[in-house]
Amino acid sequence: xxxxxxxxxxxxxxxxxxxxxxxxxxxxxxxxxxxxxxxxxxxxxxxxxxxxxxxxxxxxxxxxxxxxxxxxxxxxxxxxxxxxxxxxxxxxxxxxxxxxxxxxxxxxxxxxxxxxxxxxxxxxxxxxxxxxxxxxxxxx
Amino acid sequence: xxxxxxxxxxxxxxxxxxxxxxxxxxxxxxxxxxxxxxxxxxxxxxxxxxxxxxxxxxxxxxxxxxxxxxxxxxxxxxxxxxxxxxxxxxxxxxxxxxxxxxxxxxxxxxxxxxxxxxxxxxxxxxxxxxxxxxxxxxxx
Amino acid sequence: xxxxxxxxxxxxxxxxxxxxxxxxxxxxxxxxxxxxxxxxxxxxxxxxxxxxxxxxxxxxxxxxxxxxxxxxxxxxxxxxxxxxxxxxxxxxxxxxxxxxxxxxxxxxxxxxxxxxxxxxxxxxxxxxxxxxxxxxxxxx
Amino acid sequence: xxxxxxxxxxxxxxxxxxxxxxxxxxxxxxxxxxxxxxxxxxxxxxxxxxxxxxxxxxxxxxxxxxxxxxxxxxxxxxxxxxxxxxxxxxxxxxxxxxxxxxxxxxxxxxxxxxxxxxxxxxxxxxxxxxxxxxxxxxxx
Numbered sequence: 181x182x183x184x185x186x187x188x189x190x191x192x193x194x195x196x197x198x199x200x201x202x203x204x205x206x207x208x209x210x211x212x213x214x215x216x217x218x219x220x221x222x223x224x225x226x227x228x229x230x231x232x233x234x235x236x237x238x239x240x241x242x243x244x245x246x247x248x249x250x251x252x253x254x255x256x257x258x259x260x261x262x263x264x265x266x267x268x269x270x271x272x273x274x275x276x277x278x279x280x281x282x283x284x285x286x287x288x289x290x291x292x293x294x295x296x297x298x299x300x301x302x303x304x305x306x307x308x309x310x311x312x313x314x315x316x317x318x319x320x
Numbered sequence: 321x322x323x324x325x326x327x328x329x330x331x332x333x334x335x336x337x338x339x340x341x342x343x344x345x346x347x348x349x350x351x352x353x354x355x356x357x358x359x360x361x362x363x364x365x366x367x368x369x370x371x372x373x374x375x376x377x378x379x380x381x382x383x384x385x386x387x388x389x390x391x392x393x394x395x396x397x398x399x400x401x402x403x404x405x406x407x408x409x410x411x412x413x414x415x416x417x418x419x420x421x422x423x424x425x426x427x428x429x430x431x432x433x434x435x436x437x438x439x440x441x442x443x444x445x446x447x448x449x450x451x452x453x454x455x456x457x458x459x460x
Numbered sequence: 461x462x463x464x465x466x467x468x469x470x471x472x473x474x475x476x477x478x479x480x481x482x483x484x485x486x487x488x489x490x491x492x493x494x495x496x497x498x499x500x501x502x503x504x505x506x507x508x509x510x511x512x513x514x515x516x517x518x519x520x521x522x523x524x525x526x527x528x529x530x531x532x533x534x535x536x537x538x539x540x541x542x543x544x545x546x547x548x549x550x551x552x553x554x555x556x557x558x559x560x561x562x563x564x565x566x567x568x569x570x571x572x573x574x575x576x577x578x579x580x581x582x583x584x585x586x587x588x589x590x591x592x593x594x595x596x597x598x599x600x
Numbered sequence: 601x602x603x604x605x606x607x608x609x610x611x612x613x614x615x616x617x618x619x620x621x622x623x624x625x626x627x628x629x630x631x632x633x634x635x636x637x638x639x640x641x642x643x644x645x646x647x648x649x650x651x652x653x654x655x656x657x658x659x660x661x662x663x664x665x666x667x668x669x670x671x672x673x674x675x676x677x678x679x680x681x682x683x684x685x686x687x688x689x690x691x692x693x694x695x696x697x698x699x700x701x702x703x704x705x706x707x708x709x710x711x712x713x714x715x716x717x718x719x720x721x722x723x724x725x726x727x728x729x730x731x732x733x734x735x736x737x738x739x740x
């Protein structure tokens with residue numbers, strides 16, 4: 181899976197001293213955008229060309245809390261790919277001597293034009309997704 | 321289900337002109353806290369008494385986008401209740417002449433002490449949850 | 461000044477147990493939009509008609525912390541109005557038997573078209589601002 | 601000034617297509633924490649030792665909008681240092697062939713114990729701040 185580093189900021193913490201559960205969806209966004217960038221596709225160019233990947237569904241399982249200033253990584257891979265949709269899988273891990281999985285999650289997307297209609301993805305995007313790292317394991 | 325009004329703010333929108341998908345988890349938090357308040361239980365008092373309800377899992381299905389300045393309501397009910405855990409169900413609806421369901425979701429929680437150990441909930445909380453509105457429908 | 465209620469949510473707190481300092485700018489946004497709404501002007505309509513009020517400068521002085529679940533109000537008034545710009549003043553107060561001022565701030569705006577050019581505001585908006593409540597006091 | 605890279609995420613944008621004005625305060629937090637880290641001081645250790653640097657005042661001037669996926673840097677330096685307080689200055693710049701200053705700002709802090717009382721900073725922190733890069737220029 182593709183790895184991208186993250187740091188837990190004060191803005192991300194709540195009064196329990198943990199990263200707020202809603203921020204993980206932001207981290208998933210970062211994960212999938214950086215996965216695409218690593219494969220040569222900038223989401224901003226897709227967006228500008230009128231191809232959107234809206235999120236149809238998101239799930240996150242919280243295993244251990246992330247704390248202030250923790251150095252994390254979001255690991256991202258393609259979980260399933262169909263003609264007009266794609267699903268990404270994510271792991272949020274804490275770096276360190278013994279890395280720990282803090283959360284696992286997934287997001288389902290369709291391809292949509294800026295008119296709100298479903299689309300076949302441009303061939304370049306379909307090919308990029310086809311050769312993307314897969315979401316490993318069976319934890320989704 | 322318990323209803324609580326929400327307004328989509330500029331801060332909540334993204335450049336597609338929609339409410340960002342991560343903000344729905346904040347709305348779910350508002351929904352469950354206001355559900356408890358409506359039943360006579362303030363989450364701040366629970367928190368201060370050392371009883372936490374951390375989120376173990378969250379799910380959201382996005383059916384239609386919420387847009388800037390939309391007046392929404394989050395509808396919340398108990399979906400399942402067990403000895404040491406509880407699950408809430410949510411609907412985000414757009415108010416208006418013909419209300420629309422924009423998203424449905426759920427969160428699973430355990431009861432935990434401030435030492436991180438699982439807890440039986442205080443009797444008052446268990447009773448409150450038992451008489452809470454249920455999450456209606458079979459859409460979870 | 462115009463008053464609008466706010467509740468501090470878990471999402472707003474940080475690990476000090478206080479509302480994170482950046483969220484106050486969101487509250488100021490809510491304050492000025494609700495001030496305009498109370499005067500008959502919806503910001504969404506302005507926005508849709510191609511008149512933007514981008515923020516040129518923002519300031520906030522933090523006097524006392526806001527805490528989880530506090531019931532606050534944002535008080536908003538016009539501080540200065542010129543031909544192509546307007547400045548709003550804000551107070552964040554904690555409601556209760558003895559209300560407390562938690563923060564004061566201000567934002568400067570110009571009127572801009574969607575092409576990025578400065579604009580004279582539409583007459584209706586100029587008139588609404590002229591009869592808006594003023595930001596009282598000399599604390600800005 | 602100390603430089604730290606930032607990427608504008610979808611979560612940061614608003615429906616104008618720009619980074620929301622409140623997020624700049626988060627970027628300032630990142631700037632000052634990374635400035636301290638570069639000088640050998642982790643804010644998490646300060647925090648754990650009961651020394652807080654709460655923000656007394658924040659200001660930001662927005663010169664040009666930041667857009668989705670822009671690669672930015674936050675530049676941070678000490679602006680003023682007194683016995684029981686410190687002020688940081690910031691610049692948000694867009695990287696690229698011709699770097700542009702998008703925003704400038706500052707934050708004032710005091711040193712406070714976890715009991716809420718003002719404190720003299722620990723000597724190590726005072727020395728670190730004294731040898732910190734200064735906020736250059738006269739734009740504050």
